[in-house]
Amino acid sequence: MALVEMLMPKMGESIIEGTVLKWLKNVGDRIEEEESVLEVATDKVDTEIPAAQAGVLREILAQEGEVVAVGKAIALIDTEADGGENAANPATGVNQTTTEKAPEPINVPPTPANAAVPQAPVVTQTSSTTTISEGRFYSPLVMNIARQEGILMAELDRVPGTGLEGRVTKKDIFSYLENRHTAPNSSASDLVTSPPVVSEAAPATVPSPTPATAKTASAVNPATVSVSGANEIIEMDRMRKMIAQRMVDSKRISPHVTSFVEADVTNMVNWRNKTKDAYKKREGENLTFTPLFLEAVAKAIRDFPLINVSVEGDTIIKKRNINIGMAVALPSGNLIVPVIKNADQMNLNGLTKKVNDLANRARINKLTPDDLSDGTYTISNVGSFGNVMGTPIINQPQVAIMALGAIKKKPAVIETPEGDLIGIRHFMFLSHSYDHRVVDGSLGGMFVKRVADYLEGFDSNTSI
Secondary structure: OOEEEEEOOOOOOOOOEEEEEEEOOOOOOEEOOOOEEEEEEOOOOEEEEEOOOOEEEEEEOOOOOOEEEOOOEEEEEEOOOOOOOOOOOOOOOOOOOOOOOOOOOOOOOOOOOOOOOOOOOOOOOOOOOOEEEOOEEEOHHHHHHHHHOOOOHHHHOOOOOOOHHHOOOHHHHHHHHHHHHHOOOOOHHHHHHOOOOOOOOOOOOOOOOOHHHHHHHHOOOOOOOOOOOOOOOOOOOHHHHHHHHHHHHHHHHOOEEEEEEEEEOHHHHHHHHHHHHHHHHHHOOOOOOHHHHHHHHHHHHHHOHHHOEEEEOOEEEEOOOOOEEEOEEOOOOOEEOOEEOOHHHOOHHHHHHHHHHHHHHHHOOOOOHHHHOOOOEEEEOHHHHOOOOOOOOOOOOOOEEEEEOOOEEEEEEEEEOOEEEEEEEEEEEEEEEEEOOOOOHHHHHHHHHHHHHHHHOOOOOOOO
């Protein structure tokens, strides 16, 4: 028997952990090389993890719902066994990671209000940068537990963390919940931002929660909802919950301001109408407006590099690479933002192929975490839904986002050497939302006007 550890793979530069969603194989099943073994969720995307080697799955080390750091063992595979062997215990001496067990119920004595919350000695799991509050990072798992238990952000910020750089781990928040539910003499300042305990009859002895028991506890006293036969209750899926949390966080973090510009894009529209059929015949792909928008935005970012920044505390991080995200609507109704990296270094044909590739893979859930990472600016084509303009929400930690409205024909005054004429032109609105902490109205307004200038000045003789 040759046992090989299957490790949690690195799924992008900024990904440091993943949550096991579902095992696609059972213990004892035969696995072929490159065959998908499990589904893993990160704070960016859900993806299937293939086996690096063929063999028989002997042991599952990470259970569904468990958060595992990149590089840790999640399963043991017997590379010498055939499919007919029974699953056996791994041989002694193999380096393996023990599956985290739910701790036994323990008695937690009441603690004074001014006593420090005990921190259990745990093997910490670093958390992803899903949610940022007062310089602290919270993983999706920690945020879900906090929401289930009714912990407000102000209270969560006071939870002691034993993770990397003081981050709050799953065990930290469970340890805090034990004392929160049992401490009878909480100070008045603590109660200002903390919701009441789930039940006044809650016993002093509280078993250490697991994700399952935390969910049960939160259901004891749910929020009052008025429901009748005419209403339908729909549970948010995981992606929708993540989107909701990020949108709330973005509005809380960044003071949003939006500037609008109307652009005459007649030359661009006429060029595309003239070129798209030949391009489709030659390349087998559609030529959309999105690559043209991306090209104009990339040029404008080069002209105004202070749009291509992020904020960390009192410092501004100026990004060298121009990585533009594009919002893509999924069949589920959710939104995802794949990133075109180094967009300013691509020609129009390269941008077209990259846009089509990312959009197609997004719709069939085949994006990788790396496809969604390191964006520095975002565009959202609200015109594809027939909207003439919008006020988009900034994709943190970026400081700006642009909504591209629908292209509409309008009568307009055309200046000619012979005098002014009335003609039919193609117009669209550009809506630029920006973080007023670091982007003032002059910069935000000049940037969107420069994008409009590039679109209006599109060369009708452009080749692709």
